[in-house]
Amino acid sequence: MRLMTEDTPPFDLDAMQDGMSGVDALPRDREQLLPALQAMHDALHWLPREAISYVASHIRVPLSEVYATTTAYSELRLEPPVPGQWHVCTGVACDLAGADALLEAAPTAARIDCQFLCALAPVVTDEHERLFGRVTADELRERAGA
Numbered sequence: 001m002r003l004m005t006e007d008t009p010p011f012d013l014d015a016m017q018d019g020m021s022g023v024d025a026l027p028r029d030r031e032q033l034l035p036a037l038q039a040m041h042d043a044l045h046w047l048p049r050e051a052i053s054y055v056a057s058h059i060r061v062p063l064s065e066v067y068a069t070t071t072a073y074s075e076l077r078l079e080p081p082v083p084g085q086w087h088v089c090t091g092v093a094c095d096l097a098g099a100d101a102l103l104e105a106a107p108t109a110a111r112i113d114c115q116f117l118c119a120l121a122p123v124v125t126d127e128h129e130r131l132f133g134r135v136t137a138d139e140l141r142e143r144a145g146a
Helices: 013-024 030-044 049-059 063-072 092-096 099-105 137-144
Strands: 087-089 110-112
Touching: 013 030, 013 049, 030 049, 030 063, 049 063, 087 099, 092 099, 099 137
Parallel strands: 087 110
Antiparallel strands: none
């Protein structure tokens, strides 16, 4: 079952329900904002407008504050994941360790902000947010099917 508004991509209502249950299990306290966002993100793999509104309502903080927190963390997506999409970390350590070569090896891979795993540079993630470190161009081509 899917829910869709005019400009929001569809999302799974069962997953939304799981996310809401995770948020409901948390105290209604401002300090629970990030755990609530993580619970919702874990269930949906991204944060549609409806999920963010639900978190704001439960935690009792302004919607603007929830969006500010959401956009401050690169781990929280505001767009649904693209099936088969790989992401290459472009933080300083990954850039120095060969992120550009990875992007050339898999032209469909997208750039992402620093994943803070500098000791494993260069780092890539798959569509399921699994992290892979010290990846070579050949390994990424093989994994991504590029």
